[in-house]
Amino acid sequence: MRFTVALLVASAAFTQARVFTQKTYDEISISGGVAGNGEQEALAVFSELDLNDLASADEADIEFLDSVNSICNDAEKEAFNKAIDAADGEEADALQRGKIKNKILKLEATMLRLMIEQAQGADVADEMAAELKKLNNNIKQDEDEAGNASTALQFDAETD
Template identity: 40%
Template sequence: MHFSKFALLALFTPVFSADLLQVRDYADFQISDGVAGNALAEVADKFPVAEFRADLAAVSAADLEILKTARETAEAAETEAGGFNDAIEAAGGKNTPEGQTLQVGKIKNKVLKLELQVLALEIEQAQGEDNQAKIDEEQTKLDKNVATDEASAGEASTSVDFQG
């Protein structure tokens, strides 16, 4: 009996992780509505952060790609047309009542974006890339935004109707 190298590899390669994520619209994974103070936990409610961190090397390529795409979408919801920056400006700035709730939502969105960025970088690191400096840089940004979110605990938070 003759097996190709690929067939043998397929027979003897253990399956480490089933895909845990599905592609969703931004509206389905955003965390900016509600109140400030618990953004990091809200990210964990939307994404299987703990499951991924339990074995970073085993995260599937498909899940990693979805994490990266979700991060890019969260960033676009901040900076692109129709995103937080535009909405805050249209509300008269972050010192107006509407602008303030949008600013709180923007910080929560930054926590989402940065937590997904750090997680993706940690996965890539565990899978052989050397990107510790970038992890450290993004973790510093994440820590700053988590602290801002926690300092605003209980304040109203508003999302944007971003299509992504």
């Protein structure tokens, strides 16, 4: 009986460690709506993560964050860049604003992954500084366009 209870407790603790579940790109995308709040929208996607206990984050959550980066990169190259090239005027501008919000989501995922790795003992300070510079640049671009329409594009991809 004790073994069963211990096994259940250990199993529950292991299950609770992973906070993110598999999502499609369209489920996590923040590109639509209006520009100006991309940072807050991106952070809301990752709100399940306990920022006060990053050292105990599960490897599956690190993989999730890495896959968010990857699918956002793919969406940028395979969807946004092509759509922007084919558009003009306000349509192209709204797509560009959506692309910037997509980059914010990608970079927030990367920063969270790096923060976890740092909390777990990895030396990632240089990479964090480089990614933070990119993130801040994209946040500023998003804020500069606050209130303007931002176009989302559907993209067929899933996180890990």
